[in-house]
Amino acid sequence: MAPKVFLLFCLLPVCRVPLYAQDSVSHPVYSFSLNDVIRIAKDQNKRVKAAREDEKASAFDLQDAKDAVLPYLAADGNYQRYTKVTLFQNGLSDAHAISRPPDPNSASLVTQAGFLVYAGGRVRRNIEEKEIRSQLAVVNTGDEAGQTSTQAALLYLQIIGLYRQDSLVAEQIKRAELRVKNIRALYENERVTKSDLLRAEVDLSTQQLNREQTDNDITIAKDKLAIQLDLPGSPRIIITDTAVNLPGVAELPGEYTPEAPNTPYLLQKYGKLLLLQENRIDLIRSQYSPTVQLYSAYGLNYPNLNLFPPINQWWSAGFIGVMVHYDISSLYHTRNKMAAARQQYESLHLQRDYIADNVNEEIRSLTLKYRESLDRITVARKSIEQAAVNLRILSAKYYNQLALLTDLLDADNLYTESALRLVRAQTDAMGYYYRLLYATGRL
Template identity: 40%
Template sequence: MLKCRYYSKNTFLTAVFVVFIILTAHTQQLFAQVTGGSGFNLSLSEAVQFAKSQNKNVQAARIEESATGEDRKDAYRAALPTVNVSGSYQRFSDLTLFTEGLSHSTTGPRKPTPNAAALGVDALFNIYSGGRQRAFQKEQSSRLDLAKLNADDQSGNIALQTAGQYLDLVRLADLRKYIQDQLKRAQTRLKNINTLYKNQKVTKSDVLRAEVMLSNVELSLQQTENNISIANQRLDVMMNVPDSVRLNPTDSAAMPKPRPESLLQLIERAGISSFSVRKAAENVEIQRARVSGIQSANMPSLAFYTAYGLNYPNYLFFPSVNQAYAVGFVGLKAQYSISSLYHNKSKIAAGKLRVRELELQQQATADNITTDVKSYYIKYIEALNRISVNQRSVEQSQVNYRIVTAKYFNQLALLTDLLDADNLLQESRFNLIKAQTDALTIYYHLLYTSGNL
């Protein structure tokens, strides 16, 4: 009996221990998933597309587009008949009659009854109003198109800013990698210089300068880490995700760049496809619709109207009869405002002048857009050439650093030459990263300016 109890107790403890190990491992796995030590991997195109749909400014612009769509629906519903239902009830006081001024009066009940009531329905349908309704509908349709363009423009602008923040994060990530390489070189260099100093082959000043160089690199790495955190938060805001989300770019500064020949079609159509040009064109259409609405006041209007009602008492007969009656009618109503011939003359002239003004602004905007796009294209080609030059500079600076390093540790060069060579290598790498990210930034500017982002 005691042996059985002993085995049962051991079995129970073993089971508890196994369950504890499983729960601990599962908890650690969940914690690793939640904390996301490696962060969330994201490509440039994914970041841009996510920001275009989730950014708060873009969402606000889409809401305004929906609101403008409702305004357009309201403009078309305004062409439907106007129908009113009305009802009333009155209870009259006694009737006081005065004779000889106000000196003599008699009072009696109101004939035929002190009660009165009415219940009726009337309708009005516009048949013709000189094109006023059509002009209003055209204006609201153009406003809806303008709201869509504003939303697309806002979306493209956010995409451009997101691409800039993403490329800034890419530049800093590559910069951190090169600074870490420089830190390893500085640590190895200081270790070797200390060895040379112990062997009395270099002076103490070389050791101190190497230590100062190492401290500067460490500070530069810390600064870069802080800049990465700031850039990550800015990108989180652009994409409307929590600030705690860590984004890791999967694209590098060396990602493929579009060939200049593939951008020529964008440049040719920039004067038409640009958001600014298209919005200017919609403003012209809105003003034209306003002019049509003003001109419609010079035309006659024709409307069909009808009514039917139940009234009490009957005032159609004399004397009035204490009875209810129902009656209705149908008819046409024509109206023409003669004063519109001189009241609207200046309004029409001012409206047409504003149309001309907006047309000139549209042409000026198209010219400016074409100039900007061509400028970006030239700068893009320049940036691609700068990449090629900086790539050769990196190769040459790497060879130069190896040569100067060998010379220094063979006592054939000064430490100043070695540090200069190290700084030159680091600067050439930084310039290459900047040239690569600048080229992509210019490319996205070109896409946005031409209305293709």
């Protein structure tokens, strides 16, 4: 097999898609190549946009975790005015009221500050967790972009194949119309029976219905492509690529290896999940450590309640200290948490190995199917040549009354089907190629 295979197949003329100036507002016109579709799908698809928003949110979460190392600062202020104090003598009888000493007013303004000195690495582990989750969000964005661009490319290739199929059916309709015209002339000259004419007319109607079905399939595929590209309104999409270049087998992406620059997205995700679980184990281990915090406060208060009786005086005081906290129950609570976290790590590691085996199997399968499509292309081209010769022979035999109409119609259908097999093989090959690019993390 040649190192690089170039296969070209033409679409119908672009002018087949009608363009109306008066519909340009409600039905905008877009012309896309295959590369344009892949690029726009990565930029404009709503799922990709949503993934980017999640990526931004994770970046803010990371910054919030980093802010946890900053000192804690707070300020509290209040003002109160008391009613008169009601005093009771002899139970609830003989009540009388006096003003609250030294006066009804009370106020305070307090500032507080705290700084975490040591927590066994819990703050650092929390920052690392947010960093890993931010990286995981980036991988998710790449995965969504790869999926949507692959789907858009497959839809684009499907539309190319449908246009080629439409062209083949149109050619078959022309042959069927000419055949009906010739058979009607033969029938009028009493050289063929009425059944031959009816059979030819039924075949023509069938091909016309087939073309209508193909046109509807093109419309549906374009609508799906417009959704993938998030195009506004009811767009008219024009396919500008009239040729598809198939890479050779030597140019196909290989299997996944840990040292490869591009790693499948699913394996990248499991790699980040393993890092998260390792960080979780370290975070649980940090619960064995005490927490040391510096803290202080300074307040301005009124009245002075430190003396008796209280006096009408503003007073202020402050302090600085060290607070040490140790959770003794962590000695027996943390043990099972640690064991569970380690088992979850082993489970994730086994899942990642399983996913890696499946990814490599999928890559091998897609490569085999790609090579099979190339072989099918070669066979289909030979079949087209053979079917064309067979159609010419049976057409000459029928008009010389040496063959049945059934044989002629079968030969015509065989020729069209051979051409359609070539189209399907070409589009399938490109579909396998782009699926390979996504499977290996290159799209």
